[in-house]
Amino acid sequence: xxxxxxxxxxxxxxxxxxxxxxxxxxxxxxxxxxxxxxxxxxxxxxxxxxxxxxxxxxxxxxxxxxxxxxxxxxxxxxxxxxxxxxxxxxxxxxxxxxxxxxxxxxxxxxxxxxxxxxxxxxxxxxxxxxxxxxxxxxxxxxxxxxxxxxxxxxxxxxxxxxxxxxxxxxxxxxxxxxxxxxxxxxxxxxxxxxxxxxxxxxxxxxxxxxxxxxxxxxxxxxxxxxxxxxxxxxxxxxxxxxxxxxxxxxxxxxxxxxxxxxxxxxxxxxxxxxxxxxxxxxxxxxxxxxxxxxxxxxxxxxxxxxxxxxxxxxxxxxxxxxxxxxxxxxxxxxx
Ligand SMILES: [Zn+2]
Numbered sequence: 001x002x003x004x005x006x007x008x009x010x011x012x013x014x015x016x017x018x019x020x021x022x023x024x025x026x027x028x029x030x031x032x033x034x035x036x037x038x039x040x041x042x043x044x045x046x047x048x049x050x051x052x053x054x055x056x057x058x059x060x061x062x063x064x065x066x067x068x069x070x071x072x073x074x075x076x077x078x079x080x081x082x083x084x085x086x087x088x089x090x091x092x093x094x095x096x097x098x099x100x101x102x103x104x105x106x107x108x109x110x111x112x113x114x115x116x117x118x119x120x121x122x123x124x125x126x127x128x129x130x131x132x133x134x135x136x137x138x139x140x141x142x143x144x145x146x147x148x149x150x151x152x153x154x155x156x157x158x159x160x161x162x163x164x165x166x167x168x169x170x171x172x173x174x175x176x177x178x179x180x181x182x183x184x185x186x187x188x189x190x191x192x193x194x195x196x197x198x199x200x201x202x203x204x205x206x207x208x209x210x211x212x213x214x215x216x217x218x219x220x221x222x223x224x225x226x227x228x229x230x231x232x233x234x235x236x237x238x239x240x241x242x243x244x245x246x247x248x249x250x251x252x253x254x255x256x257x258x259x260x261x262x263x264x265x266x267x268x269x270x271x272x273x274x275x276x277x278x279x280x281x282x283x284x285x286x287x288x289x290x291x292x293x294x295x296x297x298x299x300x301x302x303x304x305x306x307x308x309x310x311x312x313x314x315x316x317x318x319x320x321x322x323x324x325x326x327x328x329x330x331x332x333x334x335x
Contacts, residue, residue, distance in 0.1 A: 004278055004290065005068065005070070005072070005073055005278075006221075006273065006274035006277055006278050006281075007272050007273045007274055007275070007278065008038055008039045008040065008041070008222060008223070008273070009038075009039035009273065010036050010037070010038055010039070010215040010216075010220060010222055010273075011036065011037050011039075011215055012035070012036060012037075012214065012215050013034040013035055013036060013037055013044060014034065015033045015034060015035060016033070016034070017031050017032065017033050017049050018031070018032065018033075018034070019031055020032045020046055020057050021057065021058055022057065022058070022059060024048040024050065024051060024053055024055070025053075025055075025181065025182045025227075026048070026051050026053045026182065026233050026236055026237050027048060027050045027051040027053070027233075027236070029048050029049065029050035029051065031048070031049040031050070032046035032047055032048050032049060032055075032057065033046060033047045033049055034046050034057075035047050035054065036215050036220070036222070038222045038223050041060075041064075041222070041223045042058070042060075042064075043056040043057055043058055043059070043060050043064075043223065044056070044057060045057075045220070045222065045228065047205075047228075048233075051230075051232065051233045051236060052205065052206060052230040052232060052233055053205075053227065053228065053229060053230065053233040054205050054227065054228025054229075054230075055226065055227050055228065056222075056223060056226050056227075059179060059226070060179070060223060060226065062154065062179065064223075065179070065223070065224070065226070068223060068224050069136075069137060069224070071137075071139040073140075074116065074117070074137060074139055074140040085280050089254070090119075092253060092254050093119065093120075093123060094123070096120075096254075097120070097123045097124060097127065099199075100120070100124070100168070100170055100199055101124060101127060101129065101168075103197055104129070104167050104168045104197055105167055106128060107128050107129065107130065108129055108130070108167035108168060109129070109130045109132065109165065109166050109167050109168075110124055110129050110130070110131050110132065110166065110167065110168045110169070110170070111132045111133065111134070111161075111166045111168070111169045111170070111191070112124075112131070112132070112133045112134075112169075112170045112171075112172070113133075113134055113156055113169065113170065113171040113174055113184070113188070114134070114135060114136070114171065114172070114173075114174030114177070115133025115134065115135050115141065115144070115148070115150060116135060116137075116140045116141065117140060117141065117142070117143060117144055118133055118135075118141060118144030118145050118148045118150060120170065120172070121133050121144065121145060121147075121148035121150075122144070122145035122147070122148065125145060125147040125148060131145075131147060131148045131149070132148065132149045132150070132151075132161075132166070133148050133149070133150040133151070134150070134151050134152075134153055134156055134159045135150055135151075135152055136152070136153065136154045137152075138152050155180065155183075155184070156184050156187045156188070157183070157187045161191040162191070163190055163191065164190075164191070164192065164193040164194065164196075165191050165192075165193070166191055166192050166193065166196060167193055167196050167197070168192075168196055168197040168198070168199070169188050169191070169192050169196070169197075169198050169199075170198075170199045171184070171188065171198075171199070171200050171201075172199070172200075172201045172327075173201050173202065173203075173255075173325070175200060175202055175227070175229070176202050176203060176221075176225040176226065176227050176228065176229065177224055177225060177226060178226065178227070179226055181226075181227050181237070182237060182241075185237055185238065185241045186241050188241075189241050189242045189243065189332055192332045193332065194332055194333070194334045194335070195331055195332060195334070196331065196332045197246075197329065197330075197331060198238075198243060198329070198330045198331070198332065199327060199328070199329055199330075200234065200238070200327065200328050200330070201252075201325060201326065201327035201328075202229045202234060202325065202326065203219035203220075203221075203225070203228065203229070203255075203259075203324065203325050203326075204229070204230065204231055204250075204322070204323055204324060204325055204326045205228040205229055205230045205233075206230030206231055206232065206322075207317065207322050207323060207324045207325075207326075208317055208320065208322045208324075209256070209259055209260060209263065209313075209317065209322075209324035210324065212263075213263035213264075213266070213267075216263050216264075216266035216267045216273075217259070217263050217266075218258070218259045218262035218263045218266065218274060218277070219255070219259050219263075219324060219325060231248070231326055231328075234326070234328060235328070238328065238330050242332065242333045242335070243330035243331060243332055243333060244330060244331050244333055245328060245329075245330050246329040246330060246331055247328070247329045248321075248326060248327075248328050248329075249323070249326060249327045249328070249329075250317065250318045250321055250322065250323025250326055251314070251315075251318040251323060252314075252323060252324075252325050252327070253314070255324065255325040256310075256314040256317070256323060256324040256325055257307065257310035257311050257313075257314045258277075258310070259324045259325070260306070260309070260310035260313050260314065260324065261276065261302075261303050261306045261307060261310045262274060262276055262277055262303075264306055264310075265299070265302055265303070265306070271295070271298065271299060271302070272290075272291060272295065272299075275290075275291060275295065275299045276299045276300070276302075276303045278290050278291075279291070279296060279299055279300070
């Protein structure tokens with residue numbers, strides 16, 4: 001039985017195509033290949049035989065998913081990782097902010113969908129933008145910068161923004177968590193100004209890292225990831241929703257090397273699944289450390305030993321245009 005948030009076992013299914021209960025939301029296809037079973041969870045991950053979109057089948061209820069986002073998932077207010085890791089995350093954040101705000105008019109109005117603790121919004125406010133966020137968890141948004149106007153809603157449409165309200169919208173590693181990704185992208189189209197900038201980041205289900213790792217892939221994050229986008233399906237969703245793709249990015253120092261390290265460790269049966277991630281994740285004060293001292297030491301040493309290989313792999317996969325996670329910049333079409 002799973003004990004933590006990230007140690008649920010994932011196992012291979014035979015992969016023989018079958019007609020599943022609900023059609024693929026991206027291409028409408030009814031046929032899918034069962035790929036993975038999730039320990040103690042009724043839905044399995046199936047892959048559309050037409051567009052390659054992965055999805056949980058049957059679609060879990062809101063309540064089924066909510067159970068996997070306890071307050072501890074978000075860490076303490078204002079922090080998600082432990083000391084030095086938090087520092088590195090912040091430095092990489094500066095590069096990220098420059099990327100997100102490039103090509104947006106000075107003082108423009110930005111929205112972060114799934115803004116969490118609002119770190120991004122705070123940095124963008126610092127650069128003179130008007131910042132808005134939506135977040136489903138009140139606990140996650142606690143301690144956010146007061147300059148950010150954050151609405152707590154479970155679906156973007158419930159925030160009821162006006163048509164063409166925003167100059168730029170970011171949805172960063174959030175789309176895959178939603179039960180209604182297609183409706184969300186259409187809603188983004190409605191509230192983004194014509195020509196406005198959209199940045200979407202998701203794990204890349206068609207990446208070499210995903211294919212190599214299979215059930216051990218760190219970025220599956222089951223059952224929190226309801227949809228699993230191959231790059232082609234993400235492109236199709238954006239284009240069919242009225243966006244033009246401006247650029248595609250395959251390099252992420254924050255996500256991709258760690259995904260390689262953790263996925264490789266996950267293949268070992270003598271180490272806890274996603275153990276290094278759990279170890280680095282912020283704990284509430286007074287909580288005992290996860291795992292015994294020997295396991296913790298082995299997780300860290302193995303992580304360090306794999307780091308050079310993971311970095312090299314990340315660079316190679318960037319050149320090969322097969323990033324383990326991807327971010328796509330798109331512009332809203334005039335109509
Ligand atoms: Zn499909």
